[in-house]
Amino acid sequence: MSYIVPAQTRIGHVHLKVSDLDRSLAFYHELLGFEIVQRYGSQAVFISAGGYHHHIGLNTWHSKGAGPAPVNAPGLYHTAILYPTRKDLAVILKRLLEAKYPLTGASDHGVSEALYLDDPDGNGVELYWDKPKEQWPFDANGQLEMVTKRLDLEGLLKEAE
Structure with missing residues (x-):
């Protein structure tokens, strides 16, 4: 028999690789309205709705200044x-x-x-x-x-x- 994930399971957060943290914050924070929970200098920001520790992590750890991921490739x-x-x-x-x-x-x-x-x-x-x-x-x-x-x-x- 295969395993079935519990019905109460939910996806808590997503981390996105971004090329420019401030540009991403202009979208997720200023336009969409997510609140900044914590910022790690110029490398990462955690944002949320309603005070959760974070729904979205934005980071430049492997992507600072990079172009977008190819559309026709595996990924999110x-x-x-x-x-x-x-x-x-x-x-x-x-x-x-x-x-x-x-x-x-x-x-x-x-x-x-x-x-x-x-x-x-x-x-x-x-x-x-x-x-x-x-x-x-x-x-x-x-x-x-x-x-x-x-x-x-x-x-x-x-x-x-």
Whole structure:
């Protein structure tokens, strides 16, 4: 029998190799709003939401001044940041639009609504919220049917008002 990870298990944090710490902080701290928990000089910063020790570590230990990782190579596809409500996702969408920060995509997955963008180093970032489970699409056999449909950005933005 194979091992099954406990249901309460969650991913606590991600460490990203970045080429310029201040440029990354302009994105993650100033634009997205993560709080700085600790800074290690010009080499690393740990940031979080709500006082957790860190959700994201940014470091230049092996990447200072380097270009982005190749798109067509193994590596991190994206970091997914889960917002508690649809309104919270709408607020960050409004901030991104006001800052003229480019989105690479926006999707309704049936179970969630998601915004996609790249950080300054080309690392993929997904900003999303989960719909209530009773709204998730299931087929006749009870199997989850995730989809990728166009997200109604105008409808989402109305939530920010």
